[in-house]
Amino acid sequence: xxxxxxxxxxxxxxxxxxxxxxxxxxxxxxxxxxxxxxxxxxxxxxxxxxxxxxxxxxxxxxxxxxxxxxxxxxxxxxxxxxxxxxxxxxxxxxxxxxxxxxxxxxxxxxxxxxxxxxxxxxxxxxxxxxxxxxxxxxxxxxxxxxxxxxxxxxxxxxxxxxxxxxxxxxxxxxxxxxxxxxxxxxxxxxxxxxxxxxxxxxxxxxxxxxxxxxxxxxxxxxxxxxxxxxxxxxxxxxxxxxxxxxxxxxxxxxxxxxxxxxxxxxxxxxxxxxxxxxxxxxxxxxxxxxxxxxxxxxxxxxxxxxxxxxxxxxxxxxxxxxxxxxxxxxxxxxxxxxxxxxxxxxxxxxxxxxxxxxxxxxxxxxxxxxxxxxxxxxxxxxxxxxxxxxxxxxxxxxxxxxxxxxxxxxxxxxxxxxxxxxxxxxxxx
Amino acid sequence: xxxxxxxxxxxxxxxxxxxxxxxxxxxxxxxxxxxxxxxxxxxxxxxxxxxxxxxxxxxxxxxxxxxxxxxxxxxxxxxxxxxxxxxxxxxxxxxxxxxxxxxxxxxxxxxxxxxxxxxxxxxxxxxxxxxxxxxxxxxxxxxxxxxxxxxxxxxxxxxxxxxxxxxxxxxxxxxxxxxxxxxxxxxxxxxxxxxxxxxxxxxxxxxxxxxxxxxxxxxxxxxxxxxxxxxxxxxxxxxxxxxxxxxxxxxxxxxxxxxxxxxxxxxxxxxxxxxxxxxxxxxxxxxxxxxxxxxxxxxxxxxxxxxxxxxxxxxxxxxxxxxxxxxxxxxxxxxxxxxxxxxxxxxxxxxxxxxxxxxxxxxxxxxxxxxxxxxxxxxxxxxxxxxxxxxxxxxxxxxxxxxxxxxxxxxxxxxxxxxxxxxx
Numbered sequence: 001x002x003x004x005x006x007x008x009x010x011x012x013x014x015x016x017x018x019x020x021x022x023x024x025x026x027x028x029x030x031x032x033x034x035x036x037x038x039x040x041x042x043x044x045x046x047x048x049x050x051x052x053x054x055x056x057x058x059x060x061x062x063x064x065x066x067x068x069x070x071x072x073x074x075x076x077x078x079x080x081x082x083x084x085x086x087x088x089x090x091x092x093x094x095x096x097x098x099x100x101x102x103x104x105x106x107x108x109x110x111x112x113x114x115x116x117x118x119x120x121x122x123x124x125x126x127x128x129x130x131x132x133x134x135x136x137x138x139x140x141x142x143x144x145x146x147x148x149x150x151x152x153x154x155x156x157x158x159x160x161x162x163x164x165x166x167x168x169x170x171x172x173x174x175x176x177x178x179x180x181x182x183x184x185x186x187x188x189x190x191x192x193x194x195x196x197x198x199x200x201x202x203x204x205x206x207x208x209x210x211x212x213x214x215x216x217x218x219x220x221x222x223x224x225x226x227x228x229x230x231x232x233x234x235x236x237x238x239x240x241x242x243x244x245x246x247x248x249x250x251x252x253x254x255x256x257x258x259x260x261x262x263x264x265x266x267x268x269x270x271x272x273x274x275x276x277x278x279x280x281x282x283x284x285x286x287x288x289x290x291x292x293x294x295x296x297x298x299x300x301x302x303x304x305x306x307x308x309x310x311x312x313x314x315x316x317x318x319x320x321x322x323x324x325x326x327x328x329x330x331x332x333x334x335x336x337x338x339x340x341x342x343x344x345x346x347x348x349x350x351x352x353x354x355x356x357x358x359x360x361x362x363x364x365x366x367x368x369x370x371x372x373x374x375x376x377x378x379x380x381x382x383x384x385x386x387x388x389x390x391x392x393x394x395x396x397x398x399x400x401x402x403x404x405x406x407x408x409x410x411x412x413x414x415x416x417x418x419x420x421x422x423x424x425x426x427x428x429x
Numbered sequence: 430x431x432x433x434x435x436x437x438x439x440x441x442x443x444x445x446x447x448x449x450x451x452x453x454x455x456x457x458x459x460x461x462x463x464x465x466x467x468x469x470x471x472x473x474x475x476x477x478x479x480x481x482x483x484x485x486x487x488x489x490x491x492x493x494x495x496x497x498x499x500x501x502x503x504x505x506x507x508x509x510x511x512x513x514x515x516x517x518x519x520x521x522x523x524x525x526x527x528x529x530x531x532x533x534x535x536x537x538x539x540x541x542x543x544x545x546x547x548x549x550x551x552x553x554x555x556x557x558x559x560x561x562x563x564x565x566x567x568x569x570x571x572x573x574x575x576x577x578x579x580x581x582x583x584x585x586x587x588x589x590x591x592x593x594x595x596x597x598x599x600x601x602x603x604x605x606x607x608x609x610x611x612x613x614x615x616x617x618x619x620x621x622x623x624x625x626x627x628x629x630x631x632x633x634x635x636x637x638x639x640x641x642x643x644x645x646x647x648x649x650x651x652x653x654x655x656x657x658x659x660x661x662x663x664x665x666x667x668x669x670x671x672x673x674x675x676x677x678x679x680x681x682x683x684x685x686x687x688x689x690x691x692x693x694x695x696x697x698x699x700x701x702x703x704x705x706x707x708x709x710x711x712x713x714x715x716x717x718x719x720x721x722x723x724x725x726x727x728x729x730x731x732x733x734x735x736x737x738x739x740x741x742x743x744x745x746x747x748x749x750x751x752x753x754x755x756x757x758x759x760x761x762x763x764x765x766x767x768x769x770x771x772x773x774x775x776x777x778x779x780x781x782x783x784x785x786x787x788x789x790x791x792x793x794x795x796x797x798x799x800x801x802x803x804x805x806x807x808x809x810x811x812x813x814x815x816x817x818x819x820x821x822x823x824x825x826x827x828x829x830x831x832x833x834x835x836x837x838x839x840x841x842x843x844x845x846x847x848x849x850x851x852x853x
Binding site for chain 1: 501530
């Protein structure tokens with residue numbers, strides 16, 4: 001068998017890989033002595049993939065908001081017995097999530113791993129949609145959407161994205177709206193399924209005290225063989241204009257103190273995999289150095305009582321979009337905004353100190369290694385990086401390669417005035 | 430490999446619990462301080478860790494502490510205040526990379542020193558806490574208490590408990606009350622701190638790789654001068670329905686939150702408690718449960734609906750997020766499913782599935798240093814000497830009769846409903 005083994009002496013972990021004839025990629029990280037086993041089956045399909053050419057068709061279509069998430073819910077449906085029940089009987093915990101770029105199905109178990117794995121591969125590869133079961137799901141998902149509507153953190157976050165982007169579908173709520181999901185029907189679901197759940201567009205990752213040979217036997221035996229192999233799905237993204245749509249957005253709702261996000265839209269997009277991951281790290285280094293809990297900025301504002309420990313910043317970037325978000329709770333969000341903007345007026349050399357850089361790098365190395373303690377965080381980190389075309393086992397090398405000068409360059413490019421948004425959620429008066 | 434803890438008394442009311450494992454890439458040290466959950470001291474206790482983490486004698490600002498944590502390869506410092514039954518628990522934890530991975534064996538000592546000094550050597554001004562730190566953290570605590578409303582689900586659960594147990598200590602919110610803050614200043618808080626350090630039962634946990642030298646070190650720095658150590662009484666378990674409340678709160682929300690509070694009257698020491706755990710799981714935990722199937726899958730009324738047992742207080746709460754007009758309908762289904770349980774209308778398969786799920790999450794404790802410390806701490810709190818293997822076995826031997834017996838003792842006490850009258 002054509003198995004590839006990646007080893008990293010520093011991390012003291014191994015990664016096994018095999019690509020099956022169907023195009024499905026299978027990765028496995030052994031975790032000896034672990035009680036828990038974890039498997040995650042993921043497709044390169046998320047809420048932003050809403051305009052595409054369906055398989056065996058020529059024209060692109062635009063699908064209702066929230067359909068990738070709806071599809072995730074519906075894959076749990078089977079003609080006879082519910083999938084949840086089958087996993088429960090085998091003692092496993094099954095779950096799924098949809099984000100902007102992926103849909104993932106996962107389970108954790110402490111026994112019957114191989115039977116559970118068989119079930120996972122089987123149910124994800126066998127959709128069963130009927131008019132009736134699609135209708136029934138609308139009520140459940142409507143309640144899920146309503147639950148998020150009452151969550152001020154979620155609202156301030158999506159408002160920020162909506163203000164930042166004009167066309168890019170990252171501005172759309174992952175679950176869609178109570179209205180948009182009414183347009184979903186079984187035909188559309190099959191169309192999305194057939195296009196994006198092709199083995200060549202999917203990856204299976206497993207971690208635990210297990211045998212890779214046994215894993216491969218199960219997957220090869222179980223996987224569907226009747227797929228037409230496709231190279232790549234044709235996804236269309238409307239051209240995103242430069243600058244932000246609106247520079248300020250606010251809303252009032254049931255919350256105790258105002259919540260805010262200051263967003264910086266990234267224009268340096270469509271980079272190849274490794275460069276993208278490096279850009280991600282460099283930007284997060286900058287944010288950590290100037291806004292993190294060991295920064296002068298954080299400590300000054302904290303002592304003045306303008307921010308509290310909820311304050312933080314991070315960058316998130318995918319192939320077609322990216323943004324830095326600085327936010328938290330504050331009684332004076334506009335004051336925080338002004339102070340942040342003042343900071344970006346300064347000479348980067350004066351706020352990005354080389355000593356801080358070295359310390360933040362150490363912290364990141366420690367944090368990265370510690371994430372190998374849990375099968376869940378291994379799997380989640382693996383998936384996020386995998387879709388960025390980088391293997392988890394190679395990440396430390398990229399992290400170590402970052403130099404101080406990379407930060408200065410990126411600082412000047414990313415933090416520009418034209419690309420800033422302030423989003424505030426105020427308490428009801 | 431079975432989980433083993435060695436418990437060493439290092440001082441009056443101070444114990445060090447050691448769990449050796451080389452499975453993780455990090456080591457974890459946790460200090461738990463136990464206090465009675467009481468109106469008099471709850472707010473002071475909640476404020477204390479916030480002030481302590483602001484500065485030590487050596488690192489007198491948050492900035493310096495944070496820098497130190499980063500230098501030690503991003504050691505994680507976490508502090509929490511919560512309640513376990515009618516005890517308020519203050520927890521101080523550090524988790525740091527095992528020095529072998531970064532070629533720095535002394536790293537762990539640095540991290541232990543830092544945690545130790547946060548607890549024992551705070552930065553002081555004229556013999557008390559710094560006034561500015563206390564004032565800032567009072568404001569932060571106030572915001573956190575008021576911020577309860579931001580998470581509607583946990584707010585609804587808390588509110589149900591408050592109403593249901595209003596004549597019991599269990600109703601006290603573990604972060605305290607905004608009204609108390611005004612009367613607290615740096616000397617009052619410092620005097621209280623001295624009391625906490627000298628009278629609280631303290632449990633220290635170390636999980637990871639260690640040698641004799643390290644243990645001696647932790648033992649020595651863990652010692653403090655102790656006077657009388659508090660004995661915190663076990664919670665009162667009330668079996669009869671106390672208040673029979675229907676509380677409805679009108680807020681500007683999109684989704685209604687329904688919480689049903691039940692008395693079970695079955696203490697954790699009772700053999701029947703295992704039956705109760707299984708019963709609650711069959712009823713409303715996980716996608717196989719009766720509530721999930723009937724409220725969510727069959728009627729599409731909710732995205733979540735679950736049942737939870739509160740161990741130390743022996744109450745059971747069922748909560749779900751629903752549309753306002755579905756209140757009656759949901760309540761009917763819950764009652765119906767509870768009756769089914771009482772009548773024994775559930776299968777051997779339901780029992781097996783629930784046992785498996787409970788055992789699996791219990792076993793998974795082994796894979797997390799933090800959960801290992803929480804588990805052994807909980808065993809100490811409940812005077813439970815059973816090993817993890819024995820606990821698993823006890824779950825296994827629960828019978829259908831015990832499940833019916835346990836669930837038959839459950840009685841509805843309080844209904845809490847969050848709604849929005851503007852939408853109706």
